[in-house]
Structure formats: C-alpha cells, structure tokens
Amino acid sequence: MKKEMLLEVSNLKTHFFTDDGVVKAVDGVSFEIHKGETLGVVGESGCGKSITAQSVMQLLPYPKGRVVEGSILYHQGENVIDIAALKPASRGMRRLRGNEISMVFQEPMTSLNPVHTIGRQIMEVVIEHQNLDKKRAKERAVEMLSHVGISAPAQRVDEYPHQLSGGMRQRAVIAMGLACDPNLLIADEPTTALDVTVEAQILELMNKLQDDLGMAIMFITHDLGVIGEMADRVVVMYSGKVVEYAETDKIFYEAHHPYTQGLLKSRPAIGRHQRLVPVTGTVPNPLYLPKGCYFAPRCPHAMDICRETEPAMFAVGEKHWAKCWLHAEKGEGTA
Amino acid sequence: MSQNNILLQVEDLKVHFPIRKGFLRRTVGYVKAVDGVSFFIREGETLGLVGESGCGKTTVGRSIVRLVDPTAGQVKYNRNEHMDNILDYERPAMKEVRKEIQIIFQDPYSSLDPRMPIRDIITQPLDIHQVGTRKERTQRAKELMERVGLSAYHMNRYPHQFSGGQRQRLGIARALTLNPKLIVCDEPVSALDVSVQAQVLNMLEDLQDEFGLTYLFVAHDLSVVEHISDRIMVMYLGKIVEIAPAATIYLTPGHPYTEALLGSIPSGDPRSGRKRRPLGGTVPDPSNPPVGCNFNTRCPYATDLCRSEEPELKLLPGSDEQYAACHYAENLNLRSFYGEPQSS
Numbered sequence: 001m002k003k004e005m006l007l008e009v010s011n012l013k014t015h016f017f018t019d020d021g022v023v024k025a026v027d028g029v030s031f032e033i034h035k036g037e038t039l040g041v042v043g044e045s046g047c048g049k050s051i052t053a054q055s056v057m058q059l060l061p062y063p064k065g066r067v068v069e070g071s072i073l074y075h076q077g078e079n080v081i082d083i084a085a086l087k088p089a090s091r092g093m094r095r096l097r098g099n100e101i102s103m104v105f106q107e108p109m110t111s112l113n114p115v116h117t118i119g120r121q122i123m124e125v126v127i128e129h130q131n132l133d134k135k136r137a138k139e140r141a142v143e144m145l146s147h148v149g150i151s152a153p154a155q156r157v158d159e160y161p162h163q164l165s166g167g168m169r170q171r172a173v174i175a176m177g178l179a180c181d182p183n184l185l186i187a188d189e190p191t192t193a194l195d196v197t198v199e200a201q202i203l204e205l206m207n208k209l210q211d212d213l214g215m216a217i218m219f220i221t222h223d224l225g226v227i228g229e230m231a232d233r234v235v236v237m238y239s240g241k242v243v244e245y246a247e248t249d250k251i252f253y254e255a256h257h258p259y260t261q262g263l264l265k266s267r268p269a270i271g272r273h274q275r276l277v278p279v280t281g282t283v284p285n286p287l288y289l290p291k292g293c294y295f296a297p298r299c300p301h302a303m304d305i306c307r308e309t310e311p312a313m314f315a316v317g318e319k320h321w322a323k324c325w326l327h328a329e330k331g332e333g334t335a
Numbered sequence: 336m337s338q339n340n341i342l343l344q345v346e347d348l349k350v351h352f353p354i355r356k357g358f359l360r361r362t363v364g365y366v367k368a369v370d371g372v373s374f375f376i377r378e379g380e381t382l383g384l385v386g387e388s389g390c391g392k393t394t395v396g397r398s399i400v401r402l403v404d405p406t407a408g409q410v411k412y413n414r415n416e417h418m419d420n421i422l423d424y425e426r427p428a429m430k431e432v433r434k435e436i437q438i439i440f441q442d443p444y445s446s447l448d449p450r451m452p453i454r455d456i457i458t459q460p461l462d463i464h465q466v467g468t469r470k471e472r473t474q475r476a477k478e479l480m481e482r483v484g485l486s487a488y489h490m491n492r493y494p495h496q497f498s499g500g501q502r503q504r505l506g507i508a509r510a511l512t513l514n515p516k517l518i519v520c521d522e523p524v525s526a527l528d529v530s531v532q533a534q535v536l537n538m539l540e541d542l543q544d545e546f547g548l549t550y551l552f553v554a555h556d557l558s559v560v561e562h563i564s565d566r567i568m569v570m571y572l573g574k575i576v577e578i579a580p581a582a583t584i585y586l587t588p589g590h591p592y593t594e595a596l597l598g599s600i601p602s603g604d605p606r607s608g609r610k611r612r613p614l615g616g617t618v619p620d621p622s623n624p625p626v627g628c629n630f631n632t633r634c635p636y637a638t639d640l641c642r643s644e645e646p647e648l649k650l651l652p653g654s655d656e657q658y659a660a661c662h663y664a665e666n667l668n669l670r671s672f673y674g675e676p677q678s679s
C-alpha cells in the first residue's frame with residue numbers, strides 16, 4: 001500500500017536570537033508524516049522537540065525565534081503549501097491551524113481559558129473554522145466531549161476548567177483539537193503531567209480517535225515506553241538535530257546510534273533486574289556546542305573524526321538512518 | 336533481608352488537613368490525606384511507595400521527618416534497640432533523631448536556597464548541629480561533592496549554575512552530610528531526563544551499599560520503583576492497599592488497584608504484544624471518600640460488601656510478605672504486568 005504524504009519537513013532550522021548568542025534550537029531537521037500514521041518524536045529535555053512542533057504550527061515567539069532555513073511542506077490534496085513561507089498571522093496559516101493541523105500541549109491549562117466554560121471554548125473553535133450557528137456549534141461541542149469519553153457531556157459542557165480533573169481537562173483539550181476534524185494532530189507531551197492510569201486512558205483514547213477519524217499524529221514525548229506503544233515511526237533528536245530515524249520496531253531492536261542505544265539502556269524496565277547503564281554526562285549547553293558530533297563528549301565509541309567533523313545521516317538499513325560515523329561505510333542517506 | 340532489624344515502624348498514621356471556608360475561616364471538613372497507614376521498614380532495605388497524585392505519598396514521607404504534624408498515630412524509630420515514638424519527642428531529642436533521618440525532595444529547583452553558595456548548602460546541616468570546625472565542615476563538603484560526582488572546584492557556585500541532575504546530586508549530598516541512617520526520597524528522579532535519572536538511581540544504590548542506608552523511596556513511576564525497591568507499598572486515597580516484595584507484586588498483584596496500575600504502564604516494547612488495560616473513572620474527592628472499600632467506585636470486582644465494609648490490610652495465604660486490603664484478595668485471579676492471570 002502506497003502511503004500518501006501529508007507533511008514533509010526538510011532541513012528545518014529554527015534559531016533563537018538571544019542576548020547571549022544564537023540558540024540553534026532546531027538545526028537541520030528532516031522527517032515525513034504520512035496520512036493516518038503516528039510519528040513519534042523522542043529526546044531529552046531541550047533537544048528541540050517543542051520548537052519543531054511550534055515551527056510547524058507557526059507558533060514561535062517571533063521575532064526572537066524564527067525559521068531561518070528549510071521547508072515545511074503540507075500536502076492538501078493536489079495542493080502543496082510551504083508553511084515555512086507563510087506569515088504566522090496570515091490568513092493562509094490561520095486556516096491551516098485549527099482546520100487542518102491542531103495541537104495539544106503538555107499542560108492543558110495552556111490551551112484553556114479559565115474564565116470561559118469548556119463548551120464555549122470548543123464552540124469558538126468550530127464557529128471560527130466551520131461556519132456553524134451557535135446551536136449547531138453547541139451540539140458539536142457536546143458531541144466532541146462525549147467522543148473523548150467525558151461522561152454527562154451535556155452537563156459538563158457548561159462547566160469551567162477548574163471543575164474538571166487534570167485528565168478530564170486534557171480530554172477537553174483533545175476534543176477542542178479534534179473539533180474541526182484535522183488531518184494532523186500535534187501532541188506535545190500530552191500525558192507527561194498525568195498519572196499513569198490517566199495516561200493510559202488518554203493514550204487509549206488517542207488510538208481510538210485515530211482509528212475513527214483517520215488523522216495523523218505527531219507524538220512528542222521523552223518517554224520511550226509511550227513511543228513504543230504509540231508510534232509507527234520514530235525520530236530521535238539530540239541537541240537540535242535528528243540523530244536516528246526509523247520504524248519503531250527498528251528503534252527498539254536495531255538501534256544504530258549510540259545515543260538511542262544509551263537511552264534504551266538507561267530506562268528501568270519492569271522485571272529486568274539489571275543495573276542500569278546510563279549515558280554518562282549531560283546534554284551540552286546550546287550556546288557552546290562541541291565540535292564535530294554533538295554526542296561525542298558522552299559517546300562510548302567516539303573516535304578522532306567524531307571530535308572533528310559532524311557526521312551525516314547515513315542510511316543503515318531500509319528506511320533507517322543514523323547520524324553517526326560508525327555507520328559511514330554504508331553511504332550517505334537522504335533522510 | 337528478613338532477619339534484619341526493623342528501623343522504622345509507622346502505626347495507624349493519620350494526617351487530616353482542615354478545609355477552611357468563609358470569612359471566619361471555619362473548618363468545614365477535612366482532607367484525609369493519610370488515613371490509617373501502618374508499615375515498617377527494615378534496616379538497609381528500600382521500601383518503595385507508589386500511587387496516583389494526591390494519594391498521600393508526600394504526606395507520609397513528611398510525617399516521618401516531622402515536616403507535617405500527624406493527626407493521630409505513631410512513628411516509631413529504632414534508637415539503640417528501642418522503638419521510640421518520635422512524634423512524642425520534644426525539640427532537643429527530635430534534633431538528634433533528625434540527624435539520622437533525612438529527606439530528598441522532588442524538585443531540585445525549589446529545594447535549594449538560590450542565594451547560598453553550594454558549600455554552605457551542603458554544610459548547613461553541620462552548622463545547625465554544630466558539628467566540627469569550619470575547616471572540617473568545608474572538608475566534608477568537598478568529600479561529599481566528589482562522592483556524588485560533582486567537582487569540588489565548583490563549591491563557590493550557586494544552585495542556578497547547575498543542571499537539574501546536578502542539583503539533585505547536591506540535594507543528595509546535603510542529605511548525606513550528617514551520616515543519616517534513613518533517607519526519605521520523595522520523587523528524587525521524577526524531574527530528570529532518563530539518562531540522568533539512571534545516573535542518579537545507580538548512585539543511590541551505590542550509596543546504600545556503601546553506607547548501609549535505608550530508603551523510603553516515593554515515586555509515581557512504577558518501573559523506577561520496581562527497579563530500586565526490595566518491597567513496594569501501594570497507596571490509594573490515603574490508605575495502603577497493598578505491600579509486597581517488588582518481585583512478587585508485578586507478577587502476582589494482590590489488589591485490584593495494583594492490577595490496574597500495572598495494566599496502565601506503557602509496555603515500551605513494540606514486540607511484547609502486551610495491551611494496556613486502562614482503569615476507568617477518576618480518583619474520588621479525598622474529603623469525601625467512598626464508604627466501604629475506598630476503591631469500590633472504580634473496581635471492576637466490587638460487590639455490595641465492598642460498598643459497605645472497609646477491608647483490612649491482611650497477609651495473603653501462601654505468602655509471608657504480601658499484604659492486601661481487599662475483601663476478595665484470596666479469590667481474585669488478578670493479571671500480572673504482562674497481562675496473564677496468575678494461576679497457572
């Protein structure tokens with residue numbers, strides 16, 4: 001089955017121009033998302049996951065942070081739109097945001113207004129994007145709340161965010177994000193702030209909604225366990241760069257990049273009573289990045305070339321790339 | 336392990352926080368944060384404590400170091416073979432005991448005074464207890480910094496000049512200054528990235544071996560707790576629902592809530608074929624807990640008995656270490672972490 005392309009990010013560079021210098025938050029990131037699939041984006045704090053998502057949504061704190069290079073191609077049927085070339089406040093971008101692409105954040109209160117009812121907030125979204133009258137919009141809000149598993153939706157629709165539990169708030173935000181039937185849902189750590197039992201409910205819900213509605217999901221998390229369950233393919237990021245890119249199964253069983261391998265070994269797993277093997281050291285300061293491979297100072301396999309020259313993304317298998325000199329003999333890839 | 340002395344014994348601990356309302360701040364009810372909790376910790380062991388947000392984990396930990404005043408119950412600590420209730424201690428005696436019982440907090444950002452250079456942060460407990468000369472204290476700070484993997488060269492820096500993982504190491508160094516016996520670790524790795532989390536977990540294990548430390552290890556991440564603990568205690572809504580050895584609990588859970596927690600963990604292995612089994616519903620209001628078993632509103636096995644009578648925490652037959660508070664603990668065929676029922 002040939003998969004239809006939805007989003008093509010190529011050589012994306014998003015930099016922050018701060019008083020202390022330029023922070024290359026996202027620095028040459030490329031990946032693809034096909035219709036209906038889930039792409040996982042994983043990496044430690046500060047590696048650029050959220051800024052990648054915010055670049056796609058054009059929600060960067062402009063002018064401090066901006067896309068300085070690369071393209072973000074959104075496929076709208078025959079039409080291809082380069083998001084990177086759109087102005088954040090332009091009509092074209094506003095239409096994409098909400099109608100075609102929507103976003104769910106880690107902290108549900110980022111997306112909710114505490115002084116308005118849940119229902120009103122969902123209604124605002126559908127009224128703006130779908131041209132419904134008030135009555136129909138309210139029906140749609142109730143329908144969406146019931147869709148995300150909120151019980152007594154006709155009553156909840158008139159409640160305020162503080163009247164809901166953390167898990168219910170996140171459901172409401174997902175309902176808001178899905179109210180316009182988007183083709184792509186960007187979920188930035190949607191369960192990180194939640195308890196494991198609530199996380200399980202939300203992940204289950206997202207899987208079900210994806211089956212029902214067929215949207216693609218860009219799922220951002222630092223939790224490899226969640227990635228293993230949710231993603232079809234995975235992008236592993238380190239210091240603003242993609243270091244490995246492959247199908248989920250390959251990331252877990254045939255990881256090629258020493259950083260991916262290190263992440264997997266750092267993780268405690270139920271029933272495996274071995275001493276953990278952590279990646280030593282910490283991520284570099286984004287203002288003082290090391291020469292060569294950014295991972296070299298922490299890498300157990302680092303060679304002379306690693307400390308001098310940045311490796312390319314080398315193809316290491318079918319649809320599998322790793323940015324590491326250990327795999328140079330396989331030839332440069334195109335990811 | 337089981338022949339080791341009991342170091343800490345908590346009996347029927349209750350912490351009820353008043354809910355005040357209105358102009359006169361009248362008490363209109365109580366949040367039963369901890370409601371009749373009993374357990375013990377043996378010398379040199381790690382007892383894990385898990386449960387959902389708000390179930391009372393931190394309140395249990397803080398009661399042990401007396402950062403909150405319990406409403407009722409006893410916290411007995413073994414001093415020279417005497418189990419004394421330290422809740423009865425007056426200040427001077429408590430100060431002595433506090434040398435032996437330390438706490439590490441979840442948030443390495445807010446638990447360190449931002450205006451203090453880290454030498455002072457680490458030596459502060461020595462200052463308070465007037466141990467050693469200033470020179471000796473500085474020497475001790477140096478040793479400790481190196482022991483937790485930080486360069487003593489940075490002793491004059493301030494907390495904001497360190498990363499989250501380094502700050503957590505500082506918190507650990509400070510807790511070690513007075514050679515404690517028991518450390519309450521309240522979510523010490525929850526705010527850390529996996530690679531740094533693994534570094535800190537290994538370090539806590541090494542320190543335990545080296546100094547014979549005893550840990551009460553609080554976390555909401557079951558895989559972390561299962562990794563580090565000898566025994567695990569599961570709390571729900573202010574009560575203990577199960578206590579069992581770590582190796583037992585994920586294979587043969589004794590309480591439906593433990594089963595649900597295990598079923599919620601993402602497998603993290605795309606080939607395992609394991610399916611998540613989410614629990615329905617939400618945690619009830621802790622100021623108005625359900626009658627009977629407090630899990631009955633979410634429990635798939637609940638009967639009328641569960642809705643009227645509260646189950647006691649009791650030893651399960653065929654085990655000398657697994658306790659569960661469920662009327663049907665002996666009859667239910669609960670699923671393991673892997674999803675299979677246990678009788679086979």
Ligand SMILES: Nc1ncnc2c1ncn2[C@@H]1O[C@H](COP(=O)(O)OP(=O)(O)OP(=O)(O)O)[C@@H](O)[C@H]1O
Nearest residue numbers: 016023025044045046047048049050051052061286
């Ligand atoms: N407003 C800003 N000004 C300057 N630098 C910023 C700003 N926002 C983010 N950054 C920097 O950009 C880099 C990437 O940040 P980003 O938020 O994308 O990380 P992340 O992978 O989402 O991390 P986390 O897991 O902590 O959410 C970091 O080094 C961060 O410090």
Ligand SMILES: Nc1ncnc2c1ncn2[C@@H]1O[C@H](COP(=O)(O)OP(=O)(O)OP(=O)(O)O)[C@@H](O)[C@H]1O
Nearest residue numbers: 352366368387388389390391392393394395555621
């Ligand atoms: N000082 C206080 N005053 C009033 N209520 C409190 C106080 N401290 C805690 N509580 C309440 O007691 C209950 C238990 O809180 P506690 O902090 O012990 O939970 P926890 O299990 O540590 O949760 P978390 O996983 O979120 O840290 C909660 O309902 C909380 O709101």
Ligand code: SF4
Nearest residue numbers: 293296299306324325
């Ligand atoms: S390029 Fe070198 S330093 Fe970087 S990950 Fe590969 S082996 Fe390690």
Ligand SMILES: [Mg+2]
Nearest residue numbers: 049050051188
């Ligand atoms: Mg982020």
Ligand SMILES: [Mg+2]
Nearest residue numbers: 392393394521
């Ligand atoms: Mg807590």
